Amino acid sequence: MRYLKDVATLELNDALCTGCGRCAEVCPHAVFEIENRKAVITDRDACMECGACASNCEFGALKVGSGVGCASALIGGMIKGGEPVCGCSDGKDSACC
Amino acid sequence: MPVVRVKKVPCCGPESSCCPPPKAPHKLTRVSHEWTLSDSLGEIRCRLGSFRLGYRVSPGLYAIGEPGADSDLLVSANYKLSFDKLRKELKGLSAWILVLDTKGINVWCAAGKGTFGTEELIKRIREEDLSGLVSHRRVIVPQLGAPGIKAHEVRKETGFRVSYGPVEAKDIPAYIRAGYKATPEMRTVAFGAFDRVVLTPMELIPAAKWYLVFAILMLAFFGVSTKGITFAGAGEAYPLLVLGIVSVLSGGLATPVLLPYIPGSAFAIKGWIAGLATTVAFLLIGGTGLSVPLAIASLIFFPLASSYIALQFTGSTTFTSISGVKKELKYALPVYIIGALSSVALLVVHKAAEAV
Numbered sequence: 001m002r003y004l005k006d007v008a009t010l011e012l013n014d015a016l017c018t019g020c021g022r023c024a025e026v027c028p029h030a031v032f033e034i035e036n037r038k039a040v041i042t043d044r045d046a047c048m049e050c051g052a053c054a055s056n057c058e059f060g061a062l063k064v065g066s067g068v069g070c071a072s073a074l075i076g077g078m079i080k081g082g083e084p085v086c087g088c089s090d091g092k093d094s095a096c097c
Numbered sequence: 098m099p100v101v102r103v104k105k106v107p108c109c110g111p112e113s114s115c116c117p118p119p120k121a122p123h124k125l126t127r128v129s130h131e132w133t134l135s136d137s138l139g140e141i142r143c144r145l146g147s148f149r150l151g152y153r154v155s156p157g158l159y160a161i162g163e164p165g166a167d168s169d170l171l172v173s174a175n176y177k178l179s180f181d182k183l184r185k186e187l188k189g190l191s192a193w194i195l196v197l198d199t200k201g202i203n204v205w206c207a208a209g210k211g212t213f214g215t216e217e218l219i220k221r222i223r224e225e226d227l228s229g230l231v232s233h234r235r236v237i238v239p240q241l242g243a244p245g246i247k248a249h250e251v252r253k254e255t256g257f258r259v260s261y262g263p264v265e266a267k268d269i270p271a272y273i274r275a276g277y278k279a280t281p282e283m284r285t286v287a288f289g290a291f292d293r294v295v296l297t298p299m300e301l302i303p304a305a306k307w308y309l310v311f312a313i314l315m316l317a318f319f320g321v322s323t324k325g326i327t328f329a330g331a332g333e334a335y336p337l338l339v340l341g342i343v344s345v346l347s348g349g350l351a352t353p354v355l356l357p358y359i360p361g362s363a364f365a366i367k368g369w370i371a372g373l374a375t376t377v378a379f380l381l382i383g384g385t386g387l388s389v390p391l392a393i394a395s396l397i398f399f400p401l402a403s404s405y406i407a408l409q410f411t412g413s414t415t416f417t418s419i420s421g422v423k424k425e426l427k428y429a430l431p432v433y434i435i436g437a438l439s440s441v442a443l444l445v446v447h448k449a450a451e452a453v
């Protein structure tokens with residue numbers, strides 16, 4: 001199953017990458033491969049912007065705009081004019097996680 | 098059965114000022130890999146609703162089997178279902194389980210929020226004095242916990258190296274046997290039909306609440322006539338009430354279950370296609386004798402309702418991104434609003450034609 005194309009905000013700064021392989025280890029959608037001691041984004045459209053790679057990149061080579069990805073939270077954020085909040089975090093029942 | 102563990106601290110004597118204050122003995126809980134009936138019932142109740150919100154275990158250190166200084170150290174969340182899934186898969190192994198306080202939320206969601214996070218992990222490693230407990234310096238963190246963890250900071254602060262375990266707890270024994278190496282299959286998230294089905298009650302139950310509002314409005318609208326509130330015309334609402342149920346099931350059940358087989362990549366479009374197919378089928382087969390304005394309103398409203406409900410499922414999937422959902426909403430929300438307003442207008446047209 002694939003989601004929308006050309007929307008993922010994932011960015012890799014090649015100059016900072018040391019090829020340690022952490023990003024490939026944590027990515028749940030096999031977006032990265034390590035080629036010639038550098039990480040390469042081989043499948044950007046598979047990125048779900050979970051943020052695992054950027055969080056675990058010791059060298060700051062990865063950036064991705066991650067956040068709560070459920071529609072009801074985003075709509076709630078638009079109405080209330082704040083950051084989208086997942087319903088379950090404030091103790092209310094919610095389908096988002 | 099709780100057992101008490103006291104760390105032996107080399108000390109120069111109780112009277113001496115160089116002696117660190119005695120530490121409180123750790124409370125350690127031993128757990129079994131076996132599930133009881135109440136564990137199984139708990140899983141079912143979690144899948145159905147708000148029961149999940151209070152389904153927790155106490156954060157802290159747990160022992161499974163007979164772990165020692167060289168036993169593996171696994172990290173989990175304090176959502177009881179996450180913890181139960183983990184211990185079930187550790188049959189035959191002896192290990193330590195460190196449960197983080199994630200406010201009763203599962204590993205992946207809690208990692209997204211940061212409660213399954215670097216600070217909490219560092220704090221628990223220190224509080225439980227894990228460097229005194231085990232001789233190695235490896236802590237196995239579930240891969241789906243990675244969005245909340247900065248492995249390099251955990252190492253810097255505690256000396257423990259984070260090894261990311263497999264996505265699924267069932268692969269943990271194989272992962273350990275392979276020398277803490279996961280195959281590419283263990284590293285990727287599958288989202289099979291069964292995974293999708295178990296998530297649908299949490300789509301259907303909120304949708305059912307909205308359906309109730311819809312049903313009351315419809316009965317009220319058709320119940321009112323020029324002769325007052327007689328409910329003589331309420332029978333006209335029945336096909337619409339059935340179509341309402343059909344659209345909820347299209348968006349909340351059929352779309353998630355048939356996800357890979359419905360055309361399109363946007364959930365709004367998949368849900369709309371499913372809703373249109375079921376609405377058309379119902380209108381053709383049902384022979385409901387709806388007036389033209391009502392038939393048109395049905396064709397506008399119910400596929401869009403299905404689309405909206407299907408779009409909510411993005412929050413439960415394992416592969417949709419926030420940028421993608423934002424893009425969908427940008428296009429879909431105006432369509433939903435226009436669709437709802439034109440449906441209301443058509444209802445009024447129908448009512449006006451009837452009154453003439």
